[in-house]
Amino acid sequence: MALSHNSGRRGVYTAAATACAATGITLLALAALAHPAQPPPTPPAAARTHHTPTPPTADRGLPVLGPSQPVRITAPAVGLDAAIDTVDTAEDGTIALPDQGDHAGWYSGSVTPGQRGNALLVGHLDTTRGPAAFYPLGALRKGDRITVHRRDTSITHFTVTALNIYDKNNFPSQSVYAPTTQPLLTLITCADWDTTTRTYTANLVVTATPAARVRRR
Secondary structure (H helix, E strand, C coil), rough: CCCCCCCCCCCCCCCCCCCCCCCCCCCCCCCCCCEEEECCCCCCCCHHCCCCCCHHHHHHCCCCCCCEEEEEEEEHHCCCCEEEEEECCCCCCCCCCCCCCEEEEEEEECCCCCCCCEEEECCCECCEEEEEHHHHHHHCCHHHHEEEECCEEEEEEEEEEEECCCCCCHCHHHHHCCCCCCEEEHHHEEEEECCCEEEEEEEEEEEEEEEEEEEEC
């Protein structure tokens, strides 16, 4: 589904004071957050492992890091700057969202950003108090830079390659969560506010591949 943007480099989904909310990307309502978010389906088994296929020779020159928990994500082009918490799965098997609306969540069943594989980060779009951590995602463009700071002080850079919106009834979990032979960053938040049902009916998925630089602070 094509994205429609507001003027300027702002987040596109401006259902102010409504919430992409709950405790998990399904989710149970959280007191500080309003309406339930539309979660993507439960990750397939392949997404809940740190094992990735052996990379082909053509992929082996890419910048690759070892495991280290991500602690912060930034995207200067859209003003994204958020701490990252570690999240697991909710009781129903879906990816849990961070408790704090202004934090992103790294799904601990996936690789850490910069490792070879598909690193999954989730976040709220907004809360009853206003825009949340992943509110700016819809304003990203292909080619924009995303930076992830890791606990071991390493910094890994990604370049946005795709933005897609998937309806709740047609979420391609197998492809979104699929393991990869190279580092990949996948960001997921809510999309498409329905004024009748007062809930989000879709998910925005941003994918990004490694940029040239990987460095330590």
